[in-house]
Amino acid sequence: MGLADPAWMEVLRTEAAKPDRTKADIARELGVSRTAISLLCAGKYSARTDKVQAKIAGPVMALYARRVWCPHLRKAITPEACGEFCAAPMSTSDPGKLKHWAACRNCKQNPENSVAAPAAPPSLQVSTI
Numbered sequence: 795m796g797l798a799d800p801a802w803m804e805v806l807r808t809e810a811a812k813p814d815r816t817k818a819d820i821a822r823e824l825g826v827s828r829t830a831i832s833l834l835c836a837g838k839y840s841a842r843t844d845k846v847q848a849k850i851a852g853p854v855m856a857l858y859a860r861r862v863w864c865p866h867l868r869k870a871i872t873p874e875a876c877g878e879f880c881a882a883p884m885s886t887s888d889p890g891k892l893k894h895w896a897a898c899r900n901c902k903q904n905p906e907n908s909v910a911a912p913a914a915p916p917s918l919q920v921s922t923i
Contacts, residue, residue: 801870802851803834805859810835823857824850866897880904 810817810831817835821828830846833839839846851870852863861870864879871879880898885891898904 801859802847802854802863805861806831806850806854807835809854809858824853826850862903865901866894876903880906 806820809815810820817831818828821831824831826846826849830839834846855861855863855870859870860872862873862876863869864871864876879894880901880903882891882895882898884895899906901907
């Protein structure tokens with residue numbers, strides 16, 4: 795099952811093993827089928843795991859491990875570490891840090907990207923008369 799970050803699978807299995815949790819509840823929270831959760835936890839998921847990982851790895855870590863998925867590092871990090879990377883100045887001497895800085899600028903978890911762009915003032919809108 796070649797997963798890029800097996801940590802999210804362990805977190806999922808741990809959550810599913812809790813006595814007060816059902817796989818159906820977890821599936822509902824993650825927006826996938828109960829069968830998919832069951833197969834993932836059992837290690838018998840036969841479909842491509844890259845798609846299911848892309849869909850639920852982030853939410854699993856955020857909901858159950860207080861972690862966020864960093865697509866650049868391809869691993870789960872704390873929200874504080876994510877914020878530090880996001881707020882870091884552009885590196886001009888380290889190519890790796892520069893790539894990470896650029897990835898943060900386009901990341902959907904960057905708070906600057908979640909703010910909707912303001913509408914143009916009425917005086918600047920183009921008329922189609």
